[in-house]
Amino acid sequence: MIFKRKSAMRTIPFMLASVLLLITAACGSNPGSTGGSTGDQKEEPTEISIMTTFFSQEPPDEDNVIVKEIEKRTNTKLKITWVSPNNYADKLNVTLASGDLPDMILADYPQRYPLVKSMSQQGAFWDLTDMYKSYPNLAKFPELTWKNLAFGDGRNYGIPRVRPVYGQTGLNIRKDWLDKLGLKEPATTDELYEVMKAFATKDPDGNGKDDTYGFLGYTDPTGVGKFNVIETAFTNTVGDWKLEDGKLTPTIFLPAQKEALQYLNKLYAEKLIPEDFSILKQTQTLDMMKAGKGGVDAVPMDQAWESTAELRKQTPEAYVMPLVSLNGTTVTDPGSFGMFMIPKKVSEAKVKKIMEFMDFGASDEGSDLANYGFKDVHFTEQDGFKVPTEQAKTDNVSQQAMGQIFLKFDKYQKAFKAGIPKEDYDRHAKIIDERTKYAVLDPSIGVDSDTWIKYWPEYQKKIIDMKVKMIVGKETPESYDKFVEQLKADANFNQIIQEMNESYKKKNG
16 A cells, blocks of 8 residues: 555554444454355345446446346346546545445455555454355365465455466567567567667657657556566566565665666666656556557556557557566466455345355356356357457446456466457467466565554655656665665664564465
8 A cells, every 4th residue: 555645654543443443343253155156036136335446448337238137147236336447546545544335345456555454454354264165166266366365364355356376467569560670579688678779769660750669667656567577577576575595585675676777767768668657557558558659568468469459450460469588587466456355344144145246256157247248249259269249349348347346267367358369369378378487476475564564655655766766867876775775774674574574484384
């Protein structure tokens, strides 16, 4: 969690106390399970309020044909608050602090929100650890996904918005631009620099204008956004920590981290990345890629194919190709894109209904309905793939809409995007297998620290500010070194390191 003003951090203890009083008022015992049925149609529909995000152009409305069909099949009445991904973090923070929570709320990056952690461990949300295994479809999610979502106490407080751990995210590159300029696929950061420089200076789109970038990056409140792929290539780890000699070390302490920032500064100084990257939103960089303004991107494979499909409307040979690795590494994910949490104000009986509802969503039937709609209306079958129709667009049926709530586990989930030809899907599936060989994990997932919860947002903001200033040249390597030495001497920062390592040892025996 990131608070843009320090004053906001000072209010957390007071907000948290009031929040816990509000949302634990209806606390009950662990509800157990009634199995995975979708409800008795003779009963009154269960009303379920949900807060989540969407990646479609517009969110589904309450009369959406798929929403209505899901309600029918699950005997529910849904009230969904859809929030843009551009400001979801702010909305989540405000909603958590208010105590006025829906029946189910998406924590998109739960490990990054100290308030989510502290509220969970103090009893604000239902503990689902001993419950989800009784729901057959949720129990099919990989064990590593559930483990990665557990906090330091080893307990699970949410239902994963499941996705693969390995292979889905990495660098993607305009293969048609490589071919046009006679360049080979880059495998190292040095080779990538030469490619990005050519993309930005040699008019790869052939329009006679100096209007293309090497890499379309951005930052976000919790890090350096797409540039994390570059950081991983240098540090050989994912996230804020690296495991060295059995101990967790903050990546900010690593010489390789400074090297990554100096590399990014070089890209910025030579205008190989957008000059306004620090204020760009994720959706804006996606739009720029689709418009042919960039040659390298760092998004999941399905979003890369989305760019390819859009580009081919004007350039038939366009292909945003996923790269296998960079410097012999590729990033991994926790196995989920956040989790749906159920506040303790929700009754025991209703928790069972919500678990049944989400178990239906993790089934073939529920997931296919949410993501693809009705056969011969929203999709047709071709080569074993579901090919969307124009009606799917009209009815807002896609992975980016209700598919953000209902999703089954599929190792090759991100290799597929509605409309992708089978040959491209097969190619992407093989790349996922190859990426698995070079994957590095975030060693801090599931590791916790009380001091981290209390102080990390403030430190994280300072670290991100320093990183951005290093990239744009407002801080020098010397001032960066001084900043790191100050952190090394900081008592609270050292307490975080100590507690994180104690938690890591406890988690890993």
